[in-house]
Amino acid sequence: MSTAQTIGFIGFGAMASRMAINLKKAGFATVAYTPSGKGGDDHTAFLPSPADVAKTADIVLVCVPDDAALSASMYGPQGALAGMPEGGLLLNTSSISPEAAQTLLDAGEKQKISVVDCPVSGSTPEADSANLVVLAGGSEEEMARAKPVFDAIGRLTIHAGPAGSGARLKLVINGIMGAGLAAVAEGIAYGLAAGLDRSMLFDALDEMAVISPHHKRKIKMAKAGDFSPQFPTRLMQKDMRLLMNACARLAVPTPTMAAVTQQLSLTRRAAADADYSALIGVMENIVANDP
Structure with missing residues (x-):
């Protein structure tokens, strides 16, 4: 037994x-x-x-x-x-x-x-x-x-x-995670629009100490164009929304994370079940189609 x-x-x-x-x-x-x-x-x-x-x-x-x-x-x-x-x-x-x-x-x-x-x-x-x-x-x-x-x-x-502290800490962490990814995506978009070689740019970012191991993993996914869901966009956008609601209740100003929430809302529309690093792909597509 x-x-x-x-x-x-x-x-x-x-x-x-x-x-x-x-x-x-x-x-x-x-x-x-x-x-x-x-x-x-x-x-x-x-x-x-x-x-x-x-x-x-x-x-x-x-x-x-x-x-x-x-x-x-x-x-x-x-x-x-x-x-x-x-x-x-x-x-x-x-x-x-x-x-x-x-x-x-x-x-x-x-x-x-x-x-x-x-x-x-x-x-x-x-x-x-x-x-x-x-x-x-x-x-x-x-x-x-x-x-x-x-x-x-x-x-x-x-x-x-x-009790309740774990839920609040998770919102802090995921908010920072989302904001970090958005900064990476915007930096990549500028680099590509400015004419930097794509492979060089992605490889260079992988060597930078200012980028977290988590976000380096996302950069590798974006370089390969493989957004298989490790953390789906729909869940990341949901967590950002929860954070925005929680901050508003406490009158905590979070303009950077509010903008990131909008970026992830756009990405969720385009790729809800893909990994949230699809935001990098969305930004790359925007600059690739720039006239």
Whole structure:
């Protein structure tokens, strides 16, 4: 008889499925629910509802794309909260608004369920190699309970503060990430329009210390014209929108990130499911078609 803890996934997309592989390597069992009813592998059973997953699992891990998906999977008679016992642990790795995170925390508290907001920083390559950075908000006791899961999926866990802090830190990080990519895209656009050799330009940027390893990876993708989704544009634009809403509530002026949000809205229209580095391709196309 197995004594392994079971992790119940709510959402089993590109990131969650990779987390599941690393959790299984660490000795956990997995079950999952996805709204499409599709997915799964030889070692993950798919169940018909979030409540069924919660009833089966020792720990519930949520990985859904936005506030609406979170609400649909958490609440109501078939939601995960309906299936969780008192004292249960729910790890929310989704990138969502601070308001949605707070609503889930409040609902969990009413049921005496520990809810940890723990979005992750990193894309599919980091999920593959268990090199994600977990951005967690919760108590020290909750961190200790979640540690074996976090250690299996990531290289580092940052305890951002009390519940809700992880969701806020994720918006900070993704806002900076988006703004950095936009600066790279604009610089490349100028270089190309000014007549610099394309291969030389892309290769030169890859050698520059001022450009992060993450953005160097995006430059390589753009040079090859391969925008296979590691972090889809639609999700990056969503995170920028959440950041803009959160900043407006606190009257924090963020004009640079507001402009980046508009650029990513344009890119989402052109390539919603491509990697968000498609913004580089959009800018290159603009200058290539300059009369």
